[in-house]
Amino acid sequence: MQITRFGGPEVMDVVVLHDPTPTDGQTRDAPRTRVGQDRSPGDRHHRHVLETSPPGEPGSECCHMADMTVQERNKELVRQFVTTMVNDRNPEKAAELIGDRYISHAHGVADGREAFIRSLHDDFLDPFPHAHVDIKRLIAEDDLVVCHSHLVLDPTNPNDRGSAQFDMLRVDETGIVEHWVAWTAIPDTDPVNTNTMF
Template identity: 45%
Template sequence: MSDLELNKKIVVEFYQTALDGEPEKAADTHLGAEYLQHNPGAQDGREAFVGFMRFVRGRFPDLRLHIKRVIAEGDLVVLHSHMDLEPGNPANPGQAVADIFRVENGKVVEHWDVIQAVPESPANPRGMF
């Protein structure tokens, strides 16, 4: 397995485990000693990551993550995902999310994201995914 494929695998496992309700396991297995956060609503570090994931899951207990694309270049992995916050609720079609993770020595050490609400009535027929 190439380094790029390994980094993709690490990031997908990390994120899915965290959003499936096991952020401690995700952090223990995949976070580096340092975890830098660029989301303005989240703090740096393991404990902050676990707390943030617990907050999100507490607010949206049925949340489902649908990863649509995984792109890797160098030490960066990008996930393009549909975060379905309330599955089955047409009034909340969720969010389109682009998460960027930096991997160093097999561990996730940095994160950026761009989040956009999925519109109920888009201006074009292609959708966001």
């Protein structure tokens, strides 16, 4: 049995696991492997998803390991997506990580790759040429990744404290396919606690 382990979209290796030996009265079905690849043969982003037995049956630990590697890969994909479009100021490059569709839940942003690129230039990068995002944490579950970040539109302005932002993105075997966003401005002070918004 082999599980492809991703350490980022450009690094992958293969973990070889010995198949569990069935006990008396049990039979071992060969695991089914579903391989999904990004739309471009030259693209280095590949996902290998291993389907094995349900939880509690022999081999279920392998399914858990496969799920974990996919989630780590999805988090790295989202990290690259967010930093490339904001800090690198390159929405065209970020759009290469979009899948075969892009559903937007952001106000004023239409669906699709071209609308994503146009909106970033017109509504974000052009008006705020020094914008910077600092990712605080990434949380993945199933095919969703939540990115909690500190977004500052004008770091050259000492009065710009920025905003606490949550992006939630859905990832499938073709890339990022759905995007939600919510944010709140960081206030001067908090009269109740000193925990900050991060």
